[in-house]
Amino acid sequence: MIENRKSDSFFEKLKSNAIWSMAVLFIAVMAVYWGGVATDRYASESIIVLESPQISTPNLDFQSLLSGGGSAGRSDMLLLRDYMLSVDMVKKLETEFSIRDHFSSKKIDWFSRLRDDRKSLEELHRYFLKRVSVDFDEYSQLLRIRVQAFDAKTAFDISSFLIKEGEKHMNEMGQRLASEQVIFLEAQVKGLKERFNDSLASLIDFQNKSGLVSADGEIQSVGTLIAGMQERLATLTAELEAARSFQSSRSPEVVRLESEIRALKNEINEQRTNLAKQSGGALNVLASEYQLLEMSVQFARESYSSGLAALQTTRIEAARQLKQVSIIQNPSLPQFATDPERLHKLIVICLVTFLLTLILQMLVMIVRDHKD
Missing domain, CATH: 1.10.287 (Helix Hairpins)
Incomplete structure (x- = not known):
């Protein structure tokens, strides 16, 4: 009887205090969403480095030995990262895998999927940036790629495609100028x-x-x-x-x-x-x-x-302009869903909600005291 009275008094206090009632209701809704409604996401991770071939010039000197090859520069790595996250890459992924249909599937919960009113290329690109991250490690000069999708195969396919197309783009970009220079010099040498x-x-x-x-x-x-x-x-x-x-x-x-x-x-x-x-x-x-x-x-x-x-x-x-992607870690094929981190998110939501509600309650009490 005493426990029932205590529980009754607790709910009565909640009813009388609208702020805490809304907080508890919000936490309950979030618990339901993150606990069972939110769709599982699978993450494929890979680590790559961009390298140039080591080719020596006929007349070897100290400078040629220093610049003969090795890892590509920071600028090349950043260019590769930006291309992987570009609109052009989204277009190629849409052509290859129809990622718009995948991310807007009705099987995905409403908050996680690409909604029907946001299917423009710009919105698809913004959504893509939420599901794909390419981080440049300044210290080790590596690119860490993480792709989230709603099934393991799609995540793996997108990650593999990013690496393949990124290497192809860097080679085409570097070879374009070098080829023009070679063609020009060949014409000059012919005339000479x-x-x-x-x-x-x-x-x-x-x-x-x-x-x-x-x-x-x-x-x-x-x-x-x-x-x-x-x-x-x-x-x-x-x-x-x-x-x-x-x-x-x-x-x-x-x-x-x-x-x-x-x-x-x-x-x-x-x-x-x-x-x-x-x-x-x-x-x-x-x-x-x-x-x-x-x-x-x-x-x-x-x-x-x-x-x-x-x-x-x-x-x-021109040969040195060729870029080769060396894979430190191959794109992984996820065995289980790693996102969303349900318990972690629920704990964070509870803590933040509690703190905000407490602050708001204190402000209300201060206002009431000043009115009295």
């Missing part, structure tokens, strides 16, 4: 090769027409020849002077020496004329033309060589 071939053909044609392999070599040869003839001329002049000292001017020896000296002088003058005559065909003119052609060939060769080196370097950099 044609220029080099034209310059080389002009040099060979000049050599064939002039009969000279090297104008500089020919000038050097002529100069050596002139120097030899001048030395011979000096010797013959000395012999002539010596012969005149004891022979007559009509003696055979003197005549022979005079004849040889005249022939040498004529040959020396002719060779000097060939070196610098104003009419075409002078060796100095040919040498100038040859040097210009040779410089053109050298410049074209160096340009072509630099273009090839740049093309090779760009191709290596």
